[in-house]
Amino acid sequence: METLDLKGKTVLVTGGTKGIGKAIADELAKAGAQVIVSARTKPNETSHHFIAADLTSASDVDRLSKEIDDTFGGIDILINNVGGLTTPGGGHSTLTDAHWQQELDLNLISAIRLDRILLPKMIEKQSGVIIHISSVAGKQALWNLNLAYAVSKAALNSYSKALATELAGKGVRVLTVAPGATKTAPMVKFLEDYSASAGISPEEGMKQLMAQTGGIPMGRMAEPEEVAQLVHFLVSPSAAYLTGTIYAIDGGSLPVVN
Incomplete structure (x- = not known):
């Protein structure tokens, strides 16, 4: 298991105080990494170095980067986990320009902005890994529930692939993880x-939602820790030849050949 060891690595997990982000932060810390987490508000307790930041704000991203440089001298691994569904359902007619911009700022631009400011040191070292946490919605939108969110995640997928190609010869790997339904507080x-x-009932609601996507063949939602274990492998030396790929972790729910 030495190839999964992350001792000596410094990791930033955005949105790392709850849900999938917290599970990733805890998993990578167990593997020996020095973990930094960011979120808009500080949790009641965390065992990781915390930096408050709203990543939809360019000035907050600048401040986050400066604190990381001043305290840690840079990072080795970036987990772009910040994101979420913040806009109403109902299809195109319910979504205003502000709704579209809000979803793009949170799910796409925040990652682009953070990558851009942290990448120079990775390129200088010829070493680094970036993981973008996307969603299966980026490949299968539900027009009545998550149209703007799905479009923003599809854009993130495309950006991530292009960035991976650009950086492949510079020692930096870029990968995308796309969870399906995952048992987090926002999902509940x-x-x-x-x-x-x-x-x-919530049980019937879950059945209706899953019916729109073809259901979950494994019969349950993912646990956040299962997503974290996939991320752990992808950032480890065991995955040294992997870049540019989208990994769906959805219990088999996507009815497509990836």
């Missing part, structure tokens, strides 16, 4: 709200 709340609006 989304299911509750969706079910309440439809006048059905």
Whole structure:
């Protein structure tokens, strides 16, 4: 298991205080990495170095980068996990320009901005890994539920692939992880709200949502720790020849050949 060892590596996990981000931060710390986490607000407790930042703000990204440089001298691994579904469902007619911009800023531009400011030191060292946390929605949009979110994640997928190609000869690997339905607090709340609006139970709401995507063959949502274990492998020396690929972790729900 030495090829999964991350001792001596410094990692930044954005959105690293809860859900998938926290699971990734904890997993990489167990593997020996020095982990930095960022989020808009500080959690009640964290065992990782915390930096408050709103990554939709260019000035906050600049400040985050400066603190990392001043304290750690840079990073070896960047996990762009910040993102989320923040816009209403109902299709194109319910979405304003502000909704589209909000979703793009959170799910795409924040990652582009952070990559751009942290990449020079990785390129200088000829070493580094960037993981973009996307979503299966980027390959299978549900027009009535997540149109703007799905489009922003599809754009992230395309950007990630292009960046991987650009950096492949410079020692920096870029990969995308696309979770399906994952048992996080936001997902549970989304299911509750969706079910309440439809006048059905959360269990029935889950069945209806999954029916739109063909269901989950494995019969359950992913645990955040399962996504974290995939990320751990991808950032480790064991994955040294992997770059430019999107890894869906969805229990087999995507009804396409990747």
